[in-house]
Amino acid sequence: MKKDLLPEELTTEQQLRRRTLKAFAWFGLVSLVPIGVWKWIAAQPKAAGIRKPLRQVLDANINLNGAYFSDTHLAPTFPKGLAAKQVRVNGRDGLKSTIDLTTWRLRVEQPGKSALEFTLDDLKDLPKQDLIFDFKCVEGWSQIQHWGGVRFSDFVKKYGLDSTSKYVGMETPDRGYYVGLDMQSALHPQTLLAFEMNGAPLTTEHGAPLRLIIPVKYGVKNLKRIGTIRFADARPRDYWAERGYDYDLAL
Numbered sequence: 001m002k003k004d005l006l007p008e009e010l011t012t013e014q015q016l017r018r019r020t021l022k023a024f025a026w027f028g029l030v031s032l033v034p035i036g037v038w039k040w041i042a043a044q045p046k047a048a049g050i051r052k053p054l055r056q057v058l059d060a061n062i063n064l065n066g067a068y069f070s071d072t073h074l075a076p077t078f079p080k081g082l083a084a085k086q087v088r089v090n091g092r093d094g095l096k097s098t099i100d101l102t103t104w105r106l107r108v109e110q111p112g113k114s115a116l117e118f119t120l121d122d123l124k125d126l127p128k129q130d131l132i133f134d135f136k137c138v139e140g141w142s143q144i145q146h147w148g149g150v151r152f153s154d155f156v157k158k159y160g161l162d163s164t165s166k167y168v169g170m171e172t173p174d175r176g177y178y179v180g181l182d183m184q185s186a187l188h189p190q191t192l193l194a195f196e197m198n199g200a201p202l203t204t205e206h207g208a209p210l211r212l213i214i215p216v217k218y219g220v221k222n223l224k225r226i227g228t229i230r231f232a233d234a235r236p237r238d239y240w241a242e243r244g245y246d247y248d249l250a251l
């Protein structure tokens with residue numbers, strides 16, 4: 001019988017061949033496991049058109065997404081000095097008519113209740129928040145921007161608004177632009193009703209007198225010039241969802 005050579009007695013070529021064979025043996029063994037697992041998955045019943053074990057992985061991912069932007073998971077914030085001085089302007093839907101800031105009121109509609117109206121001063125009674133974060137547009141640009149306003153959740157709490165509805169819809173006064181938001185995102189601690197940009201009152205093109213800033217969503221959901229906020233269990237209409245975009249547009 002041929003003597004088994006110690007590794008150091010082998011030529012480089014022999015050592016290489018040995019290692020390759022070893023690797024192939026392991027590869028063969030390991031690949032048997034996934035085949036077995038796959039056969040088992042394929043034999044499982046389907047849930048919502050997908051084999052149950054795969055569906056469960058999907059569901060786990062969806063739950064993870066929810067947890068990612070829960071109260072304890074915040075979008076990264078930056079020091080004021082990093083905020084853009086020239087803030088990009090994008091989208092003028094619902095902003096084409098002129099607006100009289102002295103007569104403007106924020107209208108709030110809730111199921112089974114009469115509509116409420118708020119002035120900007122009513123909002124300014126709440127604790128002011130500054131938020132400097134990376135604003136992201138689906139068109140592919142992002143910019144570090146500095147916004148000031150009050151938490152939507154503080155507004156809901158202070159005026160006892162209906163946080164049990166599934167959705168919140170927001171519209172411009174002329175109804176030319178409108179968005180729908182799931183309640184969890186609306187109540188996120190970084191979601192602001194903003195009346196300031198870079199420490200100064202909002203300009204018309206950035207949504208004066210009041211706009212939405214919602215860092216857990218793409219730019220399109222950050223509605224400028226809010227006229228009405230509507231609480232509802234049915235999914236509110238959404239301008240860009242009607243034009244083929246994903247409804248959630250979560251980051």
Ligand SMILES: Nc1nc2c(c(=O)[nH]1)N[C@H]1C(S)=C(S)[C@@H](COP(=O)(O)O)O[C@H]1N2
Pocket residue numbers: 087088089090091092093094095136137138172177205206207219220221222223224225
């Ligand atoms: N009323 C209104 N709000 C709007 C839009 C719009 O067209 N009309 N465009 C959205 C989009 S696509 C983006 S990226 C942001 C841009 O906000 P900015 O112009 O302050 O940068 O506003 C969002 N809010």
Ligand SMILES: [Mo]
Pocket residue numbers: 090091136137138139219220
């Ligand atoms: Mo956008």
